[in-house]
Amino acid sequence: MERIVIEGTPKTPTINFDMSTGLLEIKGRSIPENSIEFYKPLVEHLERYAQKPLSETSVNIQLEYFNTSSSKCILDVFKKLETIAKGGSQIIINWYYEQDDEDMLEAGEDYQAIINVPFKMIEVND
């Protein structure tokens, strides 16, 4: 099975999606000027995974910063996950936020309100 690994940069997050274990991780910063281009490979892999997903898929989102340009792309990723969940894969989205970072917690709650997949808000102490 395929695996997609994108190394992080000061403006883009590290992405790790292992289709053989059903684990998707997005970590770091997502503040590129043009985020569609950046998220395209991940969205395409999710589309392929959606055709034959594992019975369980876990998603870890641990972002330090993300811009509004990324926010729609992240929603796109979550919408793909929603489709995968409808297709029978059990999904949980773990949304990590640093202690006191209310903005990041709220951002997670915004997605939770839109996306029909269970979210788990996890506070991280640094």
Add this chain to the structure above:
Amino acid sequence: MMVDIYDFYDKMERNNIMLSFKGDVTSELLTSILQIMETKLDNMQEEPKTKKKVYNVLVECLQNLYHHMDDIPKMGVVNPETGENSRSAIFMIGKLDNQYNIITGNYIRTQNVEGLRTRLDEINKLSKEELKDYYKAVLNNGEISEKGGGGLGMIDIARKTGQKLNYHFMQIDEQHSFFSLNIKIAQ
């Protein structure tokens, strides 16, 4: 042309400007500005919460400039010496009375002034809860611009700062106006 550099210095000093820039806004420039500001915020030993808020709002303000300049490639004042269009914008960040100030300025087409004014006024009318709902509605409306923005930037700035968007338009000539935005982030 004589430039009274002390006058510049004095004004910037009195407004406690930490960083300012005038010129063409490129992706590389934004990366550099963000790196410098992150180091400065670290050195000032700001609380992580404040640091994140300032950094986030800064990203949105700078990327607004970046995308705006892209949308109107031939905007600006013609340089009398080269005859070329200058696509300049201005940006400043300072900290005064425990409050961060981010000021941006850029040319826009005069015909776009009213549309932008209406959008900003609409955002300014909303309460915290209404802003949250509006953000979610725009996020989820399926529209996505080429650059992936989709009109969330100003809503996000208003939401994160918890303050009204303080803006100003100045008409330069029939076609061109200058748009300035002054964002305050209280600690």
